[in-house]
Amino acid sequence: MTRVPPISANPALAAVLTIAASAFAAGTTLLAKALGTGALGPELHPLQISHGRFLFAFLAISGVAAMMRPTISRPAWGLHVGRSTFGWGGVSLMFAAAAFIPLSDATAISFLNPVVGMLLAIPFLGERIGPWRWGSAAIAFCGALVLVRPGAGSLEFGALLALGAALSMGAEVIFIKLLAGRERPFQILLINNAIGLFISTCAALLVWRMPTAAQWAALAGIGVLMAMAQTCFINAMARADASFVSPFFYMTLAFAALYDALIFGVHPDRVSWIGAGLVLTAAAILVWREARPRMHQIP
Template sequence: MFVPKTQNPALAAALITVATAFIAATTLFAKALGTDTLGPALNPLQISHGRFLFALMGLGAVAAVIRPRLRHPNWGLHIGRTSFGWLGVTLMFASVAYIPMADATAISFLNPVFAMVLAIPLLGERIGPWRWGAAAIALLGALILLRPTPASFQPAALLAFGAAMVMGMELIFIKKLAGREPLFQVLLVNNLLGLVIASVAVIPVWQAPTLEQWGALAAIGLLMACAQTAFINGMARADASFVAPFSYTTLIFAAAYDFLGFGTLPDGISILGAGIILTGAAILAWREARLS
């Protein structure tokens, strides 16, 4: 499941790219479920419930086969990480029902920017001019994607913006968890707690899915479990500075899936805003790697 010592940059790049393809696919299915494509639209809370339910089922099946050694988890950190992760993915699923997947995906790349800002009071980190500059560039791109004019403003883009902020907080907890526990245990506990939270939140909005919707919910969960596994294994086989650019291929897959599934093509503003966000995120990733 996880081999921490074998360095293989080519395999790392392939695994990260596969992970991004899976992640973008979960967004595609979420968009289909959040619209009337597969039946009456499901609430984002129900979509995120399916994501955690079927992801846990997939990881549980793997655990039954490999029987990993588990240690006592740090429940406080796990609850914090999972709470923000659940809220972030729910907001992301809500946003793609209204705006192009490429726009929502590009805005989601702001989460390391928010994590950087939050690390100042929460982790005591000092931020230099390079990282502040990268954050400013990325936020400029997000402002462009929000289209802040009365004629073109996208209120739903604020959902993706909120998702990025919340997932930035999740990254703080991930940093605190790093190296404390086996990574497969982190995945298992994350999805278990996520299912508990999602199961409570979905009660007021639950509706019986169609057969096609059940299939899409299962696809979201299993694809996310596969994406997390591929991403962890990819990160273990090369330096973060090498693999970071490959994670941005999520945007390419999201745009391609949106076109194939819904006939949506990014316009000039989307391309410009996404490009600026990616530039800022890439500079930030490079600087973080240098500091590490």
């Protein structure tokens, strides 16, 4: 098997890239909610929304490929199919959940996926997770649970959809990490979106309805934002362990709250601030812990 030259480890850059990816991902969910709740015209089915995500992401990435003319070298098709299947499932479930429950709740529940990814990294990637990472993951998990507001009516059908999205996207993290050491990031993006487009097209044909002009624009926005999120996240995974990168994706919770406030006028309450504070504390612990060995190496 041919391996691409390794990319130098850079936990700080990986953290920045993951936070950027989370901002873009939260934007896709915001647009999906508008499409699924009739804010931009007749409601679109989540399967059609996820199809738009893959369609326009593929168009954006293939346009770049036409200019760059990258060489495609020995793709690991099994890993690509696995990654694309779990990715399509996670995106579709998340878009469906956003139409049933508040955006902040859907995001909070679905982004238990970093914990799933960290746990799966132990048997499938052979990563060793020390007490600091376990502790930070536990803090982040508690923050997510606070934001879910157990007992406040969140655990309904929409919440179950969001939980399914978390499990699916957590499994996708493992496939991304396995691919990151074998193939170049752009090749991974191109093949993933091609396979995802095929899967989502087959599913969308069952529920298709012609979108309005505003809906087409929103679908295009979802695709472009998701392509940007994928680019940032895959490059982050190539520069640090999955167990380090994954918890930073919890920042999507903060971006979702910000978008809620700016677009829908929904402001975080005390519970939201407590949950977000726990998540950010966990991320700060990870950054501090990863930076210590590098600081000690400086003359």
